[in-house]
Each structure stands twice: as C-alpha cells, then as structure tokens.
Amino acid sequence: MSRWSPQTLERAAALIASYPEKRSATMPLLYLAMRHDGRLTREGMAQVAELTGQTPAQVLAVASFYTMYKPEVGRYLVSVCTSISCMLLGGDDVLHAVEESTGVPHGETSPDGQLSVEHVECIGACGGAPAVQVNYELVEGLTPQRAEAMVAWLMAEKPDVVVSEDLQQRFGGATSFDWAIVDRLGAVGPVPAFQPYGTVAVADEEQE
Numbered sequence: 001m002s003r004w005s006p007q008t009l010e011r012a013a014a015l016i017a018s019y020p021e022k023r024s025a026t027m028p029l030l031y032l033a034m035r036h037d038g039r040l041t042r043e044g045m046a047q048v049a050e051l052t053g054q055t056p057a058q059v060l061a062v063a064s065f066y067t068m069y070k071p072e073v074g075r076y077l078v079s080v081c082t083s084i085s086c087m088l089l090g091g092d093d094v095l096h097a098v099e100e101s102t103g104v105p106h107g108e109t110s111p112d113g114q115l116s117v118e119h120v121e122c123i124g125a126c127g128g129a130p131a132v133q134v135n136y137e138l139v140e141g142l143t144p145q146r147a148e149a150m151v152a153w154l155m156a157e158k159p160d161v162v163v164s165e166d167l168q169q170r171f172g173g174a175t176s177f178d179w180a181i182v183d184r185l186g187a188v189g190p191v192p193a194f195q196p197y198g199t200v201a202v203a204d205e206e207q208e
Helices: 008-019 020-038 040-052 056-063 084-088 090-100 144-157 163-171
Strands: 077-081 116-119 132-134 137-139 186-187 201-202
Touching: 008 020, 008 040, 008 144, 008 163, 020 040, 020 056, 020 163, 020 201, 077 090, 077 186, 084 090, 090 116, 116 144, 137 163
Parallel strands: 077 116
Antiparallel strands: 077 132, 132 137, 186 201
C-alpha cells in the first residue's frame, strides 16, 4: 500500500506519463519523495521503485550518484558556490562566514534541523559572483556580511516560501543581468521550485 497521498500519487502518475518508459521518471520522482518526507528516505526510494518497476537498489544507485538527493537536509539548504568565478571574488569567504555564524560546517545540518550548509560547483551566475542558493533560489553578489545577515534572517523569520527576488532585494549585490520580470513564486522546501513537484508557492504579500 502506498505511503504517498492521493495528490502526490497523482503528480507521480503525471510525471511518469510524460516519459516513454517509467524508469525515466526516476529523478523527478525522487524530488517528490523528498517533498513528501522532507528528505530522501529508504521508504521514499522504495515507493519510487514500486512506481517505476525497479528494485530499491536501482533507485538508490541513481539517488546516491547525485548530490541534490539528500538523506539528511534542513528546512533551508544554503548552497554557496565556490567554483572559479565565485572563488576569485570571495566565495570561500562567504562560505566560511555562513559556517562560522551558524556553527554549521559544509555538508552538515544544524541540530534543530532548520539549516543545512554546503559548497557547490558552478550554479550559472558567474556574472553575479559570489552566488548562493537557498533551497535552490538564487541570490547574487553576496559579501560575507550579507551572507551572515541572510542566514540570521532565515533563522529568525523562518519564511514558508523562499523567493529569489526577495533574497536579492534584501541581501544581494551585483547581478549577472537586470532581472526584468518580478517573480513572486518560490521554493517551499529544499527541493527546486517546480509546479509538477508541488514545491512552488507564492510568497506572502508582507514579504514585498
């Protein structure tokens, strides 16, 4: 019997139907599993295996290859780019500021389960380096001081929705290019904001 809600199973069925073979939907279904459980669990992978006609070991082989499928992750995932452009413009300093101000080192999660910190390779915002993502929502041009303020705000305010536009206005600096369209849709957890996953929402008006 499925552990997932009817709504989640409906999303899973729609995702599976968009591929010529069921197992091709493994990666998006793993995001559904994370959304359901808050992290990637053995039960979630077993559900994906059942839906795609695979063994749990086959699903684990996919999940363990990619870093975005996380068996442990906080409510807010702070990903600091330390690839070449960001590194040259202070990405390492931004990472260290986040680690020191929160007490959470790279690859770990705070004891209260609220914050995870990681350094990542290029996230496609070299022109706005140093760049950071919070639950995969981008903010560019961060300094160590702005990064510290950002994680302090996350821990104090605990926003239900994290939005790139909001982060950029509050804490960002130089951007890769002018953001011509205001986007109030954001992430509701440590999974990319994508409507078929049910991981996207509109930010509260009070955040504007």
